[in-house]
Amino acid sequence: MRGTPTRRMIAVMALVPVVVAVALWAFAWPAARTAPHGLPVGVAGPAAAATALEEQLHRRGDAFEVHRLTDEAAAREAIGAREVYGALVASPSGPRLLTAPAAGPAVAQLLTAAAQSPDGPPVEVAEVVPLPAGDPRGSGFAASVLPLTLAGVAAGALVALTGLRGARAAGALAGAAALAGVTVAAMAHSWLGVLAGDWWQEAGALGLTTLAVGSAVAGLAALLGPRGIGLGGFLAVLLGNAFAGAAAAPELLPAPVGALGQWLPPGAGVSLVRSVSFFDGAGAGPAALALAAWVALGLAALALGARRRPGPAPAPKQPAAAAA
Structure with missing residues (x-):
């Protein structure tokens, strides 16, 4: 760094806050603004029941990108292929949520919260691709x-x-x-x-x-x-x-x-x-x-x-x- 000692001192004093600001922008801003944006999620089951689940997800705006799937087997296959992060499956006993914590534990937690209806029965959750036992939280x-x-x-x-x-x-x-x-x-x-x-x-x-x-x-x-x-x-x-x-x-x-x-x-x-x-x-x-x-x-x-x-x-x- 060239210049007089005074200029170099001022440059150091000015540079450190810039570095801190950039680091906070890079790390703290994404963490503080974490929210789903077009998150791929599947919906499977009979047409009428699946449509109701799809509407439930669409009420959250652009948070989810809904993929219509035929049944639970197709939903599990889509999760394993990394086409969707999880899937809501309609069944006679109520909706069932399939998740893949290994694809992102925060996503699995978010989907679990989004699947629960305030006026409906609890949603059963099944982990299709779990995290390993040595790292249960990822x-x-x-x-x-x-x-x-x-x-x-x-x-x-x-x-x-x-x-x-x-x-x-x-x-x-x-x-x-x-x-x-x-x-x-x-x-x-x-x-x-x-x-x-x-x-x-x-x-x-x-x-x-x-x-x-x-x-x-x-x-x-x-x-x-x-x-x-x-x-x-x-x-x-x-x-x-x-x-x-x-x-x-x-x-x-x-x-x-x-x-x-x-x-x-x-x-x-x-x-x-x-x-x-x-x-x-x-x-x-x-x-x-x-x-x-x-x-x-x-x-x-x-x-x-x-x-x-x-x-x-x-x-x-x-x-x-x-x-x-």
Whole structure:
């Protein structure tokens, strides 16, 4: 930072409140404005009864995007395919709510509250895709996003600061990401019981998330210098982690950050890990493509930056010693 000491002092004093304001906007604003916006929910059963349930959901404005399903089997299939977060099923004994806490515990709680009619009988609730016994509230899953993001930022920053280029830079990012994925899978799945799917698929999803973050940070640093590390950290940690929807769902965040978060590596990583861990890979395609795009763009920026910034010139040759 250039300028006189007084100017630098004033700049520091002015910068800290700006950082605090941006951090509060990124984290506190979505949390304070959490509410459903077009949340996909199914309604199944006989036509007349299903229509009544559908009208009950429509009375909440644009909170729910209602999908009409034929019966309970179709509702369970739609939940397992991640087409809907839950479903109200009409039956002779009254409505029954099917939920998927593994898709977002906050969503399951919201649907349970919305399904209860003040003047009707209690609604039976059945969990189609429950959370694992080791993480019954989903807090462990949500808490794992930030360490994974920090691992990616660290990998990208270290590649930039150590001056790695070309194949060595890409190899360092890929190797660090693979080891990070295996480490997190070993801890989150094998030790903590936070994840419950195929171990190697989870490790791959976690590693791909780390690689996407690391590639983006390293690529930005190659183009912008040390400022690129700060920009990459801002996008991944401050925006990406806050908008990931790990503790809730993208449809519960204010527009447009819910959709934006799914295009950033942490949000896409959350969706991918959820799919492979709890839903047998259903709905994993868009998230995997988003992460792959970040990897490709980051590595392309890394290669472009290496061409724009040539390496150090070779040391001049020492003159030959004079003959005796």
